[in-house]
Amino acid sequence: MDIERLSRILKKIECENTGTPEEFASKMKIIYVFLFICLHFSFVLSQNQDVNKKIRATSFPIGDNSSIPKPSDDSERIRYSIKIEDDSAFFSLRADMLEKGSLSAKLNLHEIISNEKYFKGNEIIFEMVPDISNPAKLTLFTYFPSGVITFRYLLCENNKKIKYKKFDVSILPKHGLVPLILCFVDDEQSHIEKLLNRFIKDNLICLTSYDEVQEKMLNHIDECLFVYYNLNK
Numbered sequence: 001m002d003i004e005r006l007s008r009i010l011k012k013i014e015c016e017n018t019g020t021p022e023e024f025a026s027k028m029k030i031i032y033v034f035l036f037i038c039l040h041f042s043f044v045l046s047q048n049q050d051v052n053k054k055i056r057a058t059s060f061p062i063g064d065n066s067s068i069p070k071p072s073d074d075s076e077r078i079r080y081s082i083k084i085e086d087d088s089a090f091f092s093l094r095a096d097m098l099e100k101g102s103l104s105a106k107l108n109l110h111e112i113i114s115n116e117k118y119f120k121g122n123e124i125i126f127e128m129v130p131d132i133s134n135p136a137k138l139t140l141f142t143y144f145p146s147g148v149i150t151f152r153y154l155l156c157e158n159n160k161k162i163k164y165k166k167f168d169v170s171i172l173p174k175h176g177l178v179p180l181i182l183c184f185v186d187d188e189q190s191h192i193e194k195l196l197n198r199f200i201k202d203n204l205i206c207l208t209s210y211d212e213v214q215e216k217m218l219n220h221i222d223e224c225l226f227v228y229y230n231l232n233k
Contacts, residue, residue, distance in 0.1 A: 006132055064225045069151065071141050072133035078166055080180070082124040082229075089231040090117050091124055095140065095152050101219035113142055113150050113227075128227070130183060135161040138183050140225065154225045156185040168203045175232050177210050181218075184224040192221055 052229040069146050071077075082091070093114040096103060118124060138154040156162050164183040186192040199206050199217055218226065 017181050037127055068149065069139065070143075071129040071139065073130040075129050075131040075133065077127055077129050078181070079127045080125065080169070082169075082231075084118045084120055084122045084124070084231075086120060086231075086233055088117060088119045089233055090115065091229065091231055093126070093142075093229045094227070096228075097154075098218055098224050099222065101214045101221070103137070111152070113152075114144070120217070126182060130164045130166075130181060132164065138162045138164070138225070140181070140183065140227070152225060154183050154223070156223070160185050160187055162186075163193060164199055166203060167200075167205060176232070177228050178230060179205060179213070179226070179228045180222060181227040184221050195220055210224075 009059050015181075020161075078205065084091075091111060091114065095111050095113055097111070114126070125145055127143040129143070131139045131141065136158055138152075140152040140154070142150040142152075154162055162183060163186050164181055166181050167179045169178055182196070184192055190233065196217060199213075205213060205217075
């Protein structure tokens with residue numbers, strides 16, 4: 001119900017009131033509370049417009065695969081297979097939206113793609129597909145054998161491009177964190193890509209800790225999507 005329509009209803013109630021003053025006051029109190037709630041949610045929704053540009057929650061009809069987004073044919077498909085060697089472990093797959101190495105203040109996004117417990121001998125299999133067929137928009141698809149598909153987005157201005165670096169599986173000591181993909185916004189001179197190439201050789205990060213990765217790489221990127229996993233006993 002919009003505000004203009006609600007105002008017309010209020011005027012109509014004032015004109016047609018036939019009850020006692022107490023009854024009229026009670027009705028008006030309820031309506032004004034409702035009006036306040038409407039105004040509050042209108043304000044909240046307007047404040048969230050910037051967030052909605054980068055985060056989308058989409059539902060699809062059961063059994064209807066035609067409406068589900070698909071990556072472009074030339075997008076790279078990266079398959080992961082992780083075997084659990086401990087008696088049990090919690091597997092957490094995350095995609096952090098970072099600005100200058102810190103969680104985005106606009107989005108406050110520290111997003112868990114998957115978080116499950118596995119046991120010795122289990123194999124965790126999933127596939128990630130970073131689609132940058134549109135250089136100003138990344139869609140990161142994640143496929144699981146169960147049929148679950150997740151989507152993550154990263155947008156940039158038209159005078160910039162989105163790129164990504166994939167990493168071979170290697171653990172960063174201390175944090176036990178395993179980087180998988182770094183999607184980042186770069187300029188026309190490829191300043192960020194040149195910086196990253198100083199620390200990435202043969203798809204491996206040539207740094208010994210996450211603190212170094214943050215200090216020498218992430219802190220210099222205006223905006224990125226950092227995808228990684230860790231295993232905790």
